[in-house]
Amino acid sequence: MQDWIHPHFDYLPERPLFLCVLSNTDTGKIPGLSAAGASPDLTDYTPSADAELVELHKIVTIPEVPESPEGATTPAVVTKAALSLSGVPSLFVTSGLRRKPAVPYVDMNGSAGSDIRLATAIPDVADIMDRATMLGRKLAAFSDCIFIGESIAGGTTTAMAVMQALGYDGRVSSSLLDHPLAKKQEIVDAALDRCGASFGSMRSDPLRALMEVGDPMIPAVLGMLKGLSGTKTVLAGGTQMAAVLCAADALGLGGDVSIATTRYIVEDRNASFVETVEGLGRRWYMADPGLERSKIPALSCYARGSAKEGVGAGGAVLAASLSGVTQQEIVEGSDRVLMTVELPKKSGRA
Amino acid sequence: MQDWIHPHFDYLPERPLFLCVLSNTDTGKIPGLSAAGASPDLTDYTPSADAELVELHKIVTIPEVPESPEGATTPAVVTKAALSLSGVPSLFVTSGLRRKPAVPYVDMNGSAGSDIRLATAIPDVADIMDRATMLGRKLAAFSDCIFIGESIAGGTTTAMAVMQALGYDGRVSSSLLDHPLAKKQEIVDAALDRCGASFGSMRSDPLRALMEVGDPMIPAVLGMLKGLSGTKTVLAGGTQMAAVLCAADALGLGGDVSIATTRYIVEDRNASFVETVEGLGRRWYMADPGLERSKIPALSCYARGSAKEGVGAGGAVLAASLSGVTQQEIVEGSDRVLMTVELPKKSGRA
Numbered sequence: 001m002q003d004w005i006h007p008h009f010d011y012l013p014e015r016p017l018f019l020c021v022l023s024n025t026d027t028g029k030i031p032g033l034s035a036a037g038a039s040p041d042l043t044d045y046t047p048s049a050d051a052e053l054v055e056l057h058k059i060v061t062i063p064e065v066p067e068s069p070e071g072a073t074t075p076a077v078v079t080k081a082a083l084s085l086s087g088v089p090s091l092f093v094t095s096g097l098r099r100k101p102a103v104p105y106v107d108m109n110g111s112a113g114s115d116i117r118l119a120t121a122i123p124d125v126a127d128i129m130d131r132a133t134m135l136g137r138k139l140a141a142f143s144d145c146i147f148i149g150e151s152i153a154g155g156t157t158t159a160m161a162v163m164q165a166l167g168y169d170g171r172v173s174s175s176l177l178d179h180p181l182a183k184k185q186e187i188v189d190a191a192l193d194r195c196g197a198s199f200g201s202m203r204s205d206p207l208r209a210l211m212e213v214g215d216p217m218i219p220a221v222l223g224m225l226k227g228l229s230g231t232k233t234v235l236a237g238g239t240q241m242a243a244v245l246c247a248a249d250a251l252g253l254g255g256d257v258s259i260a261t262t263r264y265i266v267e268d269r270n271a272s273f274v275e276t277v278e279g280l281g282r283r284w285y286m287a288d289p290g291l292e293r294s295k296i297p298a299l300s301c302y303a304r305g306s307a308k309e310g311v312g313a314g315g316a317v318l319a320a321s322l323s324g325v326t327q328q329e330i331v332e333g334s335d336r337v338l339m340t341v342e343l344p345k346k347s348g349r350a
Numbered sequence: 351m352q353d354w355i356h357p358h359f360d361y362l363p364e365r366p367l368f369l370c371v372l373s374n375t376d377t378g379k380i381p382g383l384s385a386a387g388a389s390p391d392l393t394d395y396t397p398s399a400d401a402e403l404v405e406l407h408k409i410v411t412i413p414e415v416p417e418s419p420e421g422a423t424t425p426a427v428v429t430k431a432a433l434s435l436s437g438v439p440s441l442f443v444t445s446g447l448r449r450k451p452a453v454p455y456v457d458m459n460g461s462a463g464s465d466i467r468l469a470t471a472i473p474d475v476a477d478i479m480d481r482a483t484m485l486g487r488k489l490a491a492f493s494d495c496i497f498i499g500e501s502i503a504g505g506t507t508t509a510m511a512v513m514q515a516l517g518y519d520g521r522v523s524s525s526l527l528d529h530p531l532a533k534k535q536e537i538v539d540a541a542l543d544r545c546g547a548s549f550g551s552m553r554s555d556p557l558r559a560l561m562e563v564g565d566p567m568i569p570a571v572l573g574m575l576k577g578l579s580g581t582k583t584v585l586a587g588g589t590q591m592a593a594v595l596c597a598a599d600a601l602g603l604g605g606d607v608s609i610a611t612t613r614y615i616v617e618d619r620n621a622s623f624v625e626t627v628e629g630l631g632r633r634w635y636m637a638d639p640g641l642e643r644s645k646i647p648a649l650s651c652y653a654r655g656s657a658k659e660g661v662g663a664g665g666a667v668l669a670a671s672l673s674g675v676t677q678q679e680i681v682e683g684s685d686r687v688l689m690t691v692e693l694p695k696k697s698g699r700a
Contacts, residue, residue: 015491015492055484056484089488089491089492091488094457100457100459102477102480102481103481103484104456104457104458104481104482104484104485104488105456105457106454106455106456106457107444107450107454107455107456107457108454109450127452130452131452131453131454132454134405134406134453134454135454138439138441138454141365141439142365142439142492142493143492
């Protein structure tokens with residue numbers, strides 16, 4: 001029946017919980033790198049706007065729904081539709097976030113990540129991991145199946161840097177149609193240079209790799225994985241979450257951890273989502289939100305490769321499917337979310 | 351059997367959850383007012399140290415276990431013993447807290463409260479209540495019985511101001527043996543004067559009363575009560591939580607809300623805990639931690655009226671009793687917690 005979810009997810013959660021980590025970095029502000037915000041300066045605000053959209057169906061922090069320079073709307077719209085249709089509860093976690101959202105959140109504290117070309121990315125990586133481990137232990141008491149997504153601009157570049165520092169061969173996706181891969185590699189090279197690292201040279205010291213060239217989302221998710229240990233966990237994201245799995249591998253973190261993403265990531269020929277995840281011996285799931293049938297160009301463009309994934313959209317759709325939500329409901333629900341989201345009164349849509 | 355809990359709590363929670371709200375105010379720094387910290391300047395740090403003690407059995411933020419000028423140790427020691435013995439999970443909530451703890455916490459944001467004699471106490475009271483309402487709704491999905499405590503220095507003075515602004519006649523307790531009641535009334539009078547209020551004059555506008563003369567803990571708890579509506583909730587505290595019940599009454603908030611405190615509050619002849627709570631038609635519970643049998647003066651002094659309550663100690667003891675923990679275990683557990691708590695390496699105990 002649900003061939004829009006592939007393969008079959010063979011566990012029916014009793015108390016599913018959707019988490020989403022929100023972070024900022026200065027790497028995300030390098031022009032031309034990220035689609036998470038119409039302009040680099042807005043990327044600091046995108047994670048909070050995403051959280052508000054999901055929790056409130058209303059955006060408080062910025063005047064508009066976040067969208068990419070190409071006009072794709074934030075995947076938070078799909079996440080919101082999936083969670084609302086299924087009733088799966090959500091909880092946002094901030095880690096190195098500059099602008100806090102107008103919703104409740106669990107704070108990992110920590111500073112925003114640096115521009116990895118110029119400075120150590122996250123000096124407080126160990127503190128973030130410790131706090132997140134405590135949070136994971138706590139959450140294990142409340143859920144039997146936890147989905148973890150992210151909203152962080154520029155996250156695939158830091159993901160790429162971490163994979164290369166740790167010696168994993170994966171190719172990351174882009175939220176832009178025209179993948180700025182050469183630019184990303186240039187940034188990664190400069191970052192590795194800065195800290196005297198090269199491909200695989202930090203394999204035996206993964207925490208240092210995260211500290212030097214990572215972003216604050218990664219240790220937050222790793223810490224939660226550590227704390228959740230026995231609990232079934234599904235990372236909700238594409239190649240950024242695949243990089244988290246690489247770091248988990250390098251750290252020797254086990255547990256019942258799989259990964260779920262959208263069809264748009266799985267089918268991205270520039271990226272290596274499936275190979276990377278299978279190379280680590282982890283299970284992956286693909287959810288097809290069916291957005292080619294959306295009536296709104298800002299969503300139907302996903303099916304042509306814009307935006308693709310984020311805010312745990314693929315995992316949220318998977319979670320929704322487990323409580324009987326259909327693909328058609330996801331498509332119609334996403335359209336409805338975007339058409340009816342409340343914006344701050346002062347400003348109209350541009 | 352458990353006559354140390356009075357009256358019998360006639361519900362056995364399946365998934366109890368202990369919350370504790372951490373806040374600061376400048377009112378709490380007025381000299382001679384509060385026992386939550388050995389000196390007024392330390393009161394900003396006391397809530398975080400309490401949270402660290404409960405979550406980590408270790409204090410990170412300050413060099414020592416918080417204690418009152420009279421030498422009573424923080425009631426967080428009793429809370430920690432109760433939660434550890436029973437396995438009841440805890441979650442800390444920050445609302446207007448200056449110094450964040452080294453543990454995971456849900457952040458209500460908001461600024462620390464003012465010195466109520468000098469300025470509007472919490473200008474962002476409505477935002478705090480809204481966020482806390484969302485948090486309450488969320489938590490209702492994860493627990494069938496929620497205990498809510500607090501750690502805020504100077505909280506009885508703002509509690510007293512709120513009760514008087516709303517026209518409730520209650521008398522608050524003190525964490526000091528020699529209750530500085532005249533000083534508190536002087537502060538309350540100055541605060542009411544400042545905003546043109548008098549006894550009962552804000553009865554019809556409770557939000558304004560909280561905004562002018564309250565503290566950031568009160569709207570956080572009220573918001574959670576609003577969001578939790580259907581869920582059994584036990585406020586864990588003495589006369590400060592009684593003041594929260596007064597404000598809930600003025601706001602017309604219903605729900606299955608009772609209050610639990612220590613024997614030391616119930617027996618405080620200077621305060622009116624029982625009358626105030628019964629006057630509101632709410633149920634109260636008393637837990638007797640039996641600290642007169644403690645081998646440590648900093649705990650046995652509770653039985654003579656020092657400290658008395660805080661960090662939800664009475665409610666935590668009640669929650670522990672429901673899973674079979676005995677009074678003797680609480681006494682011995684509290685002694686053990688205090689004797690073995692880890693302190694920052696740099697400094698020894700004074």
